Amino acid sequence: MSDPLDAAAPATNLLADVQGAQAGHLYVVATPIGNLGDLAPRALAVLRSVDRICAEDTRTSGQLLAHFGVAKPLTALHEHNESGIVGGLVEQLRAGRSLALVSDAGTPLISDPGFVLVRAAREAGVPVIAIPGPCAAVTALSIAGIAxxxxxxxxxxxxKSSARRERLRELGASxxxxxxxxxxxxxxxxxxxxxxxxxxxxxxxxxxxxxxxxxxxxxxxxxxxxxxxxxxxxxxxxxxxxxxxGAPPADAGRAEHERLLRVLLRELSPSKAAKVAAELSGGRKSELYALAMQLGGSEGVE
CATH class of the missing domain: 3.30.950.10 (Tetrapyrrole methylase, C-terminal domain)
Structure with a gap:
């Protein structure tokens, strides 16, 4: 029996029809990030057939739906109300109603609300179906020419700049x-x-x-x-x-040593911090000690 995910499997394993929503299912539907022509036919079929649509901003999503002639009840679901309304939405799903989740643009949950609802639906045994489509992060990655x-x-x-720099330092070390x-x-x-x-x-x-x-x-x-x-x-x-x-390998190693030493130097002298860091990271103690001193360590710390 062939694996349905095997690239060599017959093309008949691929569905060619555009299916609407099924009862008691939650659909996570990606919508265009700018060009309305990017709304997938399957996404449109689901939006037209669900019982209700949960939207980050009902005004923004309402304009999109109106453009495609979709008239469905809308429920606002955003970071300020998601935890409070998710119980009622899950009860609707368990009662057999179908719901779609959309964000203002792109794929829901990617820096947008919806995680609480999806997790609660899964914990309740509700089928959660992805209707894939645009995502700004993946779109940019695909054209960046970067690994x-x-x-x-x-x-x-x-x-704030100080917090942003600290976050960039953490992310950029990888x-x-x-x-x-x-x-x-x-x-x-x-x-x-x-x-x-x-x-x-x-x-x-x-x-x-x-x-x-x-x-x-x-x-x-x-x-x-x-x-x-x-x-x-x-x-x-x-x-x-x-x-x-991403950081070059040498830079990534130094950044990790800096992160480790900054933590250790809160409690230890540079020499002791360097010794512990060397044991944990496999780095050379002399180099780690020099780096600890550069980071502002003081031999008076114990």
Whole structure:
């Protein structure tokens, strides 16, 4: 018997029909991130056939649904009310009603509400079905020209520079590609922080207004990207995705040593911190001691 996931299996294993919603199912439906032509036929069929649609913002989703002639009851589901209404929604599902979950744009739960509902539905034994489609993070990654074999999506960075730099330091220590979202009023400061923390040579892809009329994407060393952004006031407008190249192996190792030493130096002297760090990481004690002193250690700490 052939494996249905085997690439060599007959094409008849693939469904060609567009199915509507089934009773008692929760559908997580991806919607366009800009171009309305990206709404999948199956997504439209599900939205037209469910009993109710849960939307992050009913006004935004209402406009999308109206464009496609979908008239269904809408329930607002966002970070401020999700925990309070999820019980009632699960009861509707258990009673046989079908629900669709959509966000303002893209795939729900990816830096958007819905996790509480999906988890509660699964715990209640309710079938949860993904209706795949656009996702800004994956879309940007696919065109960045930066390694895709291992990546980490980190959502939005902190709004304050100090916290943002600390987050970038943590994320940038990994050899994996990092994907983050950023707003138009913080993008310039974010790139400045990125240069300061990860260095001017770290390659970054900036993608803005993906799938929309004024879509742009460019991959440059961080310092050049910051200058490119500020060269045209129009480039600061819109919604942004940053795809950040992972740290080179040597840099990743140093960053991990720094992280370890910063924790140890809260309680230990540089020499003791270096000794413990060497045992934990396999690094050379002399190099770790020199790094501990650079980080501001004091031999008076015990």
């Amino acid at each position: 895709t074999d291992a990546f980490r999506f980190a959502g939005f960075l902190p709004s 050899p994996d590609t990092v994907i983050v979202y950023e707003s138009s009023h913080r993008i310039a400061d974010c790139l400045d922080d990125l240069v300061a923390v990860l260095g001017p040579a770290r390659r970054v892809c900036l993608a803005r207004e993906l799938t929309k009329r004024f879509e742009q994407s460019i991959t440059l060393p961080a310092a050049e990207l910051s200058a490119w952004l500020l060269a045209d006031a129009n480039r600061v407008r819109g919604e942004f995705v940053l795809v950040i190249e």
